[in-house]
Amino acid sequence: MTTVLTPASPLTAADRCDRCGAQAYLRVVLASGGELLFCAHHGRKFEPELKKIAVEIQDESGRLGSTTTATAADDER
Numbered sequence: 001m002t003t004v005l006t007p008a009s010p011l012t013a014a015d016r017c018d019r020c021g022a023q024a025y026l027r028v029v030l031a032s033g034g035e036l037l038f039c040a041h042h043g044r045k046f047e048p049e050l051k052k053i054a055v056e057i058q059d060e061s062g063r064l065g066s067t068t069t070a071t072a073a074d075d076e077r
């Protein structure tokens with residue numbers, strides 16, 4: 001059985017920061033196989049720590065910067 005990394009799926013409004021419950025913009029994949037979700041604020045705050053333990057950091061906080069709705073929101077409610 002080959003191990004194929006699941007393609008990172010975009011974070012949606014259903015993904016919540018583990019710390020504060022805000023919408024998550026960072027997905028941190030841990031070496032242990034676990035996953036953490038953080039909002040842009042906490043992602044930035046814990047970034048130095050996360051970089052030590054993460055095998056992958058999916059950062060979608062860039063989407064926060066622009067308020068233009070060039071692309072339709074995934075799951076706006």
Ligand SMILES: [Zn+2]
Nearest residue numbers: 017020039042
């Ligand atoms: Zn947060």
